[in-house]
């Protein structure tokens with residue numbers, strides 16, 4: 001199973017303001033993001049992000065939506081939405097549903113959890129021309145030391161750059 005993380009960040013590595021606002025993400029990036037979701041067909045998202053955009057962005061129709069929560073009693077009313085309580089379970093569910101790749105789409109807590117467990121294989125970061133100073137970091141949950149290999153740099157808009165990295169030594173669940 002390949003895990004691709006896709007996130008919009010500020011130039012100082014934040015994914016949302018302190019109050020959770022990430023409405024500064026550009027339309028150009030949102031369109032690329034949407035295309036990537038459809039291409040991979042499976043997203044993994046934290047419960048906070050899922051609930052924040054419930055009925056607006058999520059659940060995404062036509063793809064598998066896997067939502068991380070510590071609430072093991074939470075049940076979904078939709079077949080396309082599955083709640084899981086660990087990163088490994090997220091990967092197992094994706095595999096059972098026939099996916100070979102998943103798109104990890106935040107927020108910072110869930111990203112940090114996957115990274116610490118060595119489960120992120122690739123990162124696509126859309127770096128927005130913005131400094132937020134304080135807010136939710138790309139990877140929450142403490143110190144990590146992960147080496148990356150730059151695969152590509154794309155200019156998406158006038159001020160927007162998309163970086164694609166391979167994560168070195170990511171462990172895999174076959």
Ligand SMILES: NC(=O)c1ccc[n+]([C@@H]2O[C@H](COP(=O)([O-])OP(=O)(O)OC[C@H]3O[C@@H](n4cnc5c(N)ncnc54)[C@H](OP(=O)(O)O)[C@@H]3O)[C@@H](O)[C@H]2O)c1
Pocket residue numbers: 006007008009014015016019020021022025045046047048049050052068069070071084085086087105106107108109110111113136140
């Ligand atoms: N810029 C971007 O591209 C982007 C993308 C996505 C999100 N965001 C922003 O990120 C913010 C949310 O980030 P966040 O870090 O606060 O939350 P998050 O990562 O979206 O979700 C955190 C939730 O995941 C569940 N969780 C955490 N650790 C877990 C574990 N070990 N096992 C099982 N479940 C676990 C918990 O849900 P329960 O509370 O239910 O237990 C926790 O409250 C939002 O404001 C959103 O706007 C930005």
